[in-house]
Amino acid sequence: LNYILVxxxxxxxxxxxxxxxIVFI
Known part of the structure; x- marks a missing residue:
């Protein structure tokens, strides 16, 4: 479960x- 959250x-x-x-481009 912890791995999924990470x-x-x-x-x-x-x-x-x-x-x-995208904003900088």
Missing amino acids: NISFGGFIICVLCIS
Whole structure:
């Protein structure tokens, strides 16, 4: 369960990075 929560958090982090990259582009 903990691993799933960490995986979701990491996925959210990747989405945030992608959003920031799109904004800067």
